Amino acid sequence: MNTSIIRGVLCDIGGVLYEGDTPYPGAVEAVARLKARYPVRFLTNTTQKTGAEVVAKLQRMGFAITASEVITALDVTKAYLTERQSRATFLLTDAAEAFFDDLPDAPCRCVVVGDAQENFTYTRFNEAFRTLMEGGELLAAAKNRYFKDHGGRLSMDAGGFVAALEYASGKTATVIGKPSSAFYRLACAQMGITPEAAVMIGDDVESDVGGAQAAGLQGILVETGKYAPADLARGITPDAVFPSLAAISL
Structure with a gap:
């Protein structure tokens, strides 16, 4: 993994930041560390909650994340229809x-x-x-x-x-959402960087890692959420694999 070119971070939400209503150990602190060094956007394919509802849930858990930092599949779908x-x-x-x-x-x-x-x-x-x-x-x-x-x-x-x-x-x-390359490019554009200067962190080897890599980003797989060891045999090679968000050093 080439960390020297990273200028921005994209991060999945469910399965990476939390499970159910409980943050993973060290996740709140990990988000703070990443935001202190890079622009960060949090991406989610959830279609059960609006962006405002996602942000409210994250803030209740203690994450210092604002509405402008969250991009949902519903947001992009509405923009597409409009x-x-x-x-x-x-x-x-x-x-x-x-x-x-x-x-x-x-x-x-x-x-x-x-x-x-x-x-x-x-x-x-x-x-x-x-x-x-x-x-x-x-x-x-x-x-x-x-x-x-x-x-x-x-x-x-x-x-x-x-x-x-x-x-x-x-x-x-x-x-419209992940693994669409357009979705990843939109998130990078919001941060003012090219896809080649970004890394995506997620628990889904196909949607998060494979989708990001196809769009030109690097992809980190975390062993939380929906991750299973068999994911590494699906023909997608992550740029790095870490036990959790808290274990990532960029």
């Missing part, structure tokens, strides 16, 4: 869907899929399918395979549901 002057058929939770209520009135040209939980019903899936078959664009706010929930067990994420709509409609989803 730029294209489109409303959407949503497969999201009710709370996440309400985040888009202030979109300008416009034709519905997109389907947006995130972690809809109980809203993954046949009726809603079929509505989304019909929008796609009538010319709509499929947007995956996130396409992760699974996540680690509050009980410490793995749960299915939005990726499998996105794949179902891809199969049924014959369309390929545009991924």
